[in-house]
Amino acid sequence: MKQQGFFQLIVIVLIFIIILSLFGVSLTSLFNNKTIRENFSVLWNGISYIWNTFLSAPVRILGRLIFDSIKEPLLRALSPN
Incomplete structure (x- = not known):
């Protein structure tokens, strides 16, 4: 698929x-084209700033919460007990 x-x-x-x-x-x-490269550079720097300043920490916390909530049931399901 x-x-x-x-x-x-x-x-x-x-x-x-x-x-x-x-x-x-x-x-x-x-x-x-120099102008296009500069524009994409500005765009990338803006995206990087937003990610590093505002989004990185919440996404990591959310990812850790999801991982922790899935880890235990998955380990129990895979254990040979």
Whole structure:
């Protein structure tokens, strides 16, 4: 089932690249464009700031709570007793 989703993602990416090519967009020129790189750099820095400042700790706490609530029942189910 997961392989089907991965295959669909690859097909979507290929179709997207073909559509860009039909519109005359060069991926090489996009990746080499200084303005686009700077814009993505600003975007990435903003996302990193938000993650590190606001989201990292709550997500870790939530992940630990979920892990701890699943760990004990899972270990009991897997034990040979």
